[in-house]
Amino acid sequence: MNKIAILYGPTGGNTERAARMIAGAFGELSTELIPVKEAGGKDLSPYLGIIFGGPTVGSNTWADSNQRNDWDLFLTQLHKMNLHGKKCAVFGLGDHVSYSFYFVDDIGVMADRILETGGTLIGSVGPEGYTFDESKAFRDGKFAGLPLDEDNEPEKTEDRINRWVEQLKKEF
Ligand SMILES: Cc1cc2nc3c(=O)[nH]c(=O)nc-3n(C[C@H](O)[C@H](O)[C@H](O)COP(=O)(O)O)c2cc1C
Numbered sequence: 001m002n003k004i005a006i007l008y009g010p011t012g013g014n015t016e017r018a019a020r021m022i023a024g025a026f027g028e029l030s031t032e033l034i035p036v037k038e039a040g041g042k043d044l045s046p047y048l049g050i051i052f053g054g055p056t057v058g059s060n061t062w063a064d065s066n067q068r069n070d071w072d073l074f075l076t077q078l079h080k081m082n083l084h085g086k087k088c089a090v091f092g093l094g095d096h097v098s099y100s101f102y103f104v105d106d107i108g109v110m111a112d113r114i115l116e117t118g119g120t121l122i123g124s125v126g127p128e129g130y131t132f133d134e135s136k137a138f139r140d141g142k143f144a145g146l147p148l149d150e151d152n153e154p155e156k157t158e159d160r161i162n163r164w165v166e167q168l169k170k171e172f
Pocket residue numbers: 009010012013014015016055056057058059093094095096099102103104105150151
């Protein structure tokens with residue numbers, strides 16, 4: 001299969017809007033949008049690659065398996081999946097004004113999960129154009145995925161997505 005799976009959650013907000021824009025930007029390369037709350041138990045092995053997307057929202061994080069959120073069930077199962085050799089990329093919604101010391105932290109959390117599960121991480125993004133103090137997503141001078149800030153700079157989202165997708169088309 002030559003499709004790229006886009007696993008995103010929650011639905012109905014900034015994350016879903018960004019996921020749909022990313023799917024649109026891939027154009028002729030086909031993608032499949034999958035709400036993560038419907039992805040539990042799904043066999044991801046046939047996909048060419050996987051894009052994961054979600055917001056950083058304090059205690060309701062991708063890492064906190066005690067919280068009931070769209071990523072909970074999926075992440076408990078991700079550990080059992082074998083992503084070995086699978087190319088994976090992450091996008092994350094955040095707010096660089098209110099959460100400047102935790103900006104898109106969960107991109108970093110998700111990147112660690114992917115690497116622990118044997119996946120290969122692609123799609124890192126340089127800090128140019130972003131303002132923040134600290135981020136768990138920032139390592140070796142780059143974000144481990146694509147940060148998007150719909151709360152404060154929605155006008156930058158389309159361009160950020162288009163550039164990232166062009167990069168991913170080469171890296172997938
Ligand atoms: C309770 C709460 C906590 C948040 N914590 C963070 C944070 O730690 N870091 C960050 O970058 N953004 C944080 N945000 C901002 C959200 O990630 C941002 O609003 C995002 O666009 C929400 O996406 P959604 O509409 O898909 O839920 C927080 C938002 C809320 C409501």
